Amino acid sequence: MFCSKCGSNLAPGSAFCQVCGTAAPASSVLPATLPEGSLAPAAAAPVSPHWLPPATRAFAGFWLRVVACLIDKMLLGAVLGAIFVPVFLLGGFGAALQSMATHDQQPDPAAIFAFASSIALFVGASVLAGWLYYAYFESSEWQGTVGKKVMNLVVTDLVGNRVTFGRASGRYFSRFITNLIPLGIGYILAGITEKKQALHDMIASCLVLRS
Numbered sequence: 001m002f003c004s005k006c007g008s009n010l011a012p013g014s015a016f017c018q019v020c021g022t023a024a025p026a027s028s029v030l031p032a033t034l035p036e037g038s039l040a041p042a043a044a045a046p047v048s049p050h051w052l053p054p055a056t057r058a059f060a061g062f063w064l065r066v067v068a069c070l071i072d073k074m075l076l077g078a079v080l081g082a083i084f085v086p087v088f089l090l091g092g093f094g095a096a097l098q099s100m101a102t103h104d105q106q107p108d109p110a111a112i113f114a115f116a117s118s119i120a121l122f123v124g125a126s127v128l129a130g131w132l133y134y135a136y137f138e139s140s141e142w143q144g145t146v147g148k149k150v151m152n153l154v155v156t157d158l159v160g161n162r163v164t165f166g167r168a169s170g171r172y173f174s175r176f177i178t179n180l181i182p183l184g185i186g187y188i189l190a191g192i193t194e195k196k197q198a199l200h201d202m203i204a205s206c207l208v209l210r211s
Contacts, residue, residue: 057154058209059196065151068153084122134172139162143155143211170204171201177203178198187199190208196208
């Protein structure tokens with residue numbers, strides 16, 4: 001390295017030219033050695049594995065999820081009951097049931113059809129209402145149903161992001177598979193797996209976290 005003013009040879013690590021006193025180029029100045037015992041600059045924070053939740057959140061416990069589920073079931077049951085009980089009464093459901101229970105005469109086929117249709121309507125409406133309820137709220141800004149909101153829980157994808165309506169729908173319908181597992185084992189997995197996931201969470205690639 002040479003001085004830019006007088007052309008003299010600069011000694012390695014020199015800050016100034018020894019002949020004319022001109023400041024040496026920055027590239028010729030070697031970095032200072034850290035004093036013994038001093039700490040080196042902190043390295044960049046390690047990136048967490050992709051399946052871990054954000055540092056400010058923890059996986060939701062099994063019993064918190066149970067309480068949230070009970071709140072949601074009671075809320076949905078109250079709404080469906082308020083809608084369907086008057087419909088059944090006004091639609092002659094009680095009369096059809098009484099006709100089927102009469103033993104001294106043959107059941108009226110129309111009453112049997114009305115009874116079966118009412119049950120099918122109630123089941124279908126329950127599935128539809130549950131789907132819209134869970135999928136809408138879990139994909140909304142709340143990131144969870146009313147029960148989860150009360151218990152400060154949120155549903156996210158595997159990196160802690162808000163889920164789409166499609167993913168929330170897949171999570172809801174995956175519950176039917178969870179329900180097929182005997183003894184509730186599909187739900188119990190939420191208390192024993194590493195990421196606290198029930199079976200439907202695993203299928204939909206979702207997490208339930210504490211907000």
